[in-house]
Amino acid sequence: MKCPGCGTQIQFTDPSKSGYIPYSVYEKRLSNGDEILCQRCFRAKHYGKLEPVEVNDNFVEQVKKALSRVKTVLWVVDITDFEGSFDPDISQILRDHDKIMIVNKIDLIPKAVSLGEMRDWILKQMGSETPDEVHLISAIKGFGIRLLQESLEARSGNFLVVGATNVGKSSLVSKLCMSKTTVTAFPGTTLGILKRRIQSSNSYLYDTPGIKTGRRIIDLLDPQCQKELTPTDHLSRKTFKPKRSGSVLLIGGLCHMVIEFEEKSPIFQVFAPSAAKFHETSQLKYKSFLRKHYGKLLTPPCESSQPPLESIKWQKVSFELQQGEELSIAGLGWISVRRGPFVVEICVPSGITVRKRAGLINPYRDKRRYEK
Numbered sequence: 001m002k003c004p005g006c007g008t009q010i011q012f013t014d015p016s017k018s019g020y021i022p023y024s025v026y027e028k029r030l031s032n033g034d035e036i037l038c039q040r041c042f043r044a045k046h047y048g049k050l051e052p053v054e055v056n057d058n059f060v061e062q063v064k065k066a067l068s069r070v071k072t073v074l075w076v077v078d079i080t081d082f083e084g085s086f087d088p089d090i091s092q093i094l095r096d097h098d099k100i101m102i103v104n105k106i107d108l109i110p111k112a113v114s115l116g117e118m119r120d121w122i123l124k125q126m127g128s129e130t131p132d133e134v135h136l137i138s139a140i141k142g143f144g145i146r147l148l149q150e151s152l153e154a155r156s157g158n159f160l161v162v163g164a165t166n167v168g169k170s171s172l173v174s175k176l177c178m179s180k181t182t183v184t185a186f187p188g189t190t191l192g193i194l195k196r197r198i199q200s201s202n203s204y205l206y207d208t209p210g211i212k213t214g215r216r217i218i219d220l221l222d223p224q225c226q227k228e229l230t231p232t233d234h235l236s237r238k239t240f241k242p243k244r245s246g247s248v249l250l251i252g253g254l255c256h257m258v259i260e261f262e263e264k265s266p267i268f269q270v271f272a273p274s275a276a277k278f279h280e281t282s283q284l285k286y287k288s289f290l291r292k293h294y295g296k297l298l299t300p301p302c303e304s305s306q307p308p309l310e311s312i313k314w315q316k317v318s319f320e321l322q323q324g325e326e327l328s329i330a331g332l333g334w335i336s337v338r339r340g341p342f343v344v345e346i347c348v349p350s351g352i353t354v355r356k357r358a359g360l361i362n363p364y365r366d367k368r369r370y371e372k
């Protein structure tokens, strides 16, 4: 028997492992006809806490095995972390399947960006990846769900819902199937494969555990901090206009950058979860500031021990940025350039994806406002 919240096997013997429920509680709920959730999902649902349990970590193998059950997958990505969730390893795993690309969390993008602009931008970012369809949705607000439903109805068969952790797979399944799958802001909530019938249809969706890519800042954090870094209703947007070339901007303790320019001082905005804290300083002072405030004033991380500053191996990359371009830091946020050019020398833990891309938030529309 599987837990209907996370899809893991129910067991009565080991509270430290996934799927545990005390036998007495199980019997009581069974006799009352109540829903039988594992202890972890019960507490996530009622107390908003996701307890750490030992899990069978080989989610990639679980997903690969489940792929044999379907012809078509719904590959869910997060528009607020496109580089972090449109992951090359996931693309590789899905290479032999028909793909419907689901671009979720569009409610977090500023309203000034139209659906058409988002779609064009997504298609550009996907490069040679050519899914059968692309749907822009908000699983939470319900945008785009009806069109997706119609499109699934027009195809026959069942669909596997796949993607990186925390992109909103279970939220989507809940919306399409009116199911009670556990949804939390903790990445790694779903632990097994869950089969759910699509509302008023004979087709099924399989919800799957998220794939932890290891290339996102969020992947380096403990679960509580990952939760704090998951934006649910808005992203923070802050404008910077460094006066001196050589200024340093710290975005939390796990990302800092030196900004260099020749003529006009640059203007850029940083989009990130509101739990990410910023600090502007000089090259002379930033190291001592980082040491002193890492995991305290400078979040993420949310604690100075997770991960310890001394344990981090850094990678440094330089980019020249022009007006209209963006620099994304996977699992953290992005910089949108309003006035350039300037050079950013960015430092993040090694293995984290940092990429220059065309702007999603079009700066030309606001040009006059910033040129004054």
Ligand SMILES: Nc1nc2c(ncn2[C@@H]2O[C@H](COP(=O)(O)OP(=O)(O)OP(=O)(O)O)[C@@H](O)[C@H]2O)c(=O)[nH]1
Binding pocket: 104, 105, 106, 107, 108, 137, 138, 139, 140, 141, 163, 164, 165, 166, 167, 168, 169, 170, 171, 172, 182, 183, 184, 185, 186, 187, 188, 189, 190, 191, 208, 209, 210, 211, 230, 231, 232, 233, 234
């Ligand atoms: N703003 C916004 N938040 C969303 C949306 N969809 C999901 N979320 C939030 O994102 C977080 C993760 O959602 P889940 O549905 O549990 O994500 P998942 O992909 O199933 O996660 P795992 O099972 O851990 O892989 C939760 O805090 C959701 O509320 C959306 O459309 N908009």
Ligand SMILES: [Mg+2]
Binding pocket: 169, 170, 171, 182, 189, 190, 207, 208, 209, 210
């Ligand atoms: Mg899930």
